[in-house]
Amino acid sequence: MRNHHRFAVVTGASSGIGVAYAERMAERGYDLILIARRRDRLEDVAKRITTKATRAVEIVTADLADAKDLSRIEALITEREDIDVLINNAGLGALGPTSQVTADALENLIKINILALTRLTHAALPGFLRRNSGTIINIASMIAVMPTPSGAGYSGSKAYVLNFTRSLQMELAKTSIIIQAVLPGPVRTEFFEASGLAAAPFPNELFMSAEQLVDTALQALDQGELVCFPSLENASLWTGFEDARIALSRALMQSGRPATRYLEKAQ
Known part of the structure; x- marks a missing residue:
């Protein structure tokens, strides 16, 4: 990523x-447009950044689950020619058994994790x-490849982020546009508290700090790693997963007939 x-x-x-x-983007020389719901928090972040670096920081308050706010941010991204990087980080958890999570919470999760990410990416692409x-940079989660009984909506939404990002990488392979998916494990943030859990369902030693995560993901980006599992030591496990997926994809395209095992049962 060049500045x-x-x-x-x-x-x-x-x-x-x-x-x-x-x-980290300010440290790399980028000016910033920071988007979130809480203006007071954004002002604190902007002040902290501008005291460390001579960077322009614009703050925009918006609830990306609100259609009007989302449209406003889409227009901002579409109209400006000075945006080089879009980091789709906003996300929700709505964790717990699906029967116990409200339908409204699941809908809100879909609006933030899927709809907003998709529409903002779509807004950025014409200019890029x-x-x-x-x-x-799309923030997914390791749960994208780990279905779970306590986060069906969250897992499904992050699987979407992974597949959406991978498909865009294929579409844009002949351009100079870079699309990265980051799939972190547990991170020390407000995520689990905001998801309504009294305690995180992981031991402390599995947690990475937000700064460690971002430093790792940006290092991966610099190295050309477009699908980043920040805590994955053995990268061959991901390539093996991809090889198995490709083999399955090829096998699925061999015939339009029912598989033999189903025909045998029907006889």
Whole structure:
């Protein structure tokens, strides 16, 4: 990722991973557009960043689950020609057994984790394609490849983020636009508290700080690693997973007939 003294947009920028990305992008020489619901938090983040670096920091309050607010942010991204980086970090958990999570909470999760991420990416792409440059970082989760009985909506939404990002990588392979998916494990943020859990369902030693996560993900980006599992020591496990997926995909395209095992049972 090269610095052209242009803007990086960070959603969910008032806490945790979003703050860490904002700080690191400022250190890399980017001016910032920080988006979140809580203006007081955004002002604190902006003040902290501008005292450390001579960077322009614009703050925009918006609830990305609100259609009008989302449209406003889409217009901002579409109209500006000085945006080089979009970091889709805003996300919700709505954790717990699906029967015990409210339908409204699940809908809100889908609006933030899927709809907002998709629409903001879509808003950024025309400008990036015109300039044949730009970077989009989508924050998924390791749970994207780990279905769980206590986070069906969350797992499903992050599987969408992974597949959406991987498909965009294929679409844009012949351009200079970079799309990265980051799939963290547990991170020390307000995430579990905001999801309504009294305590995180993981031992403390599995947690990474937001700063460690962002530093790792940006190092991966610099190295050309477009699907980043920050805590995965053995990278061959991911390549093996991908090889198995490709083999399955090829096997699924061999025939349009029912598999033999179903025909045998029907006889």
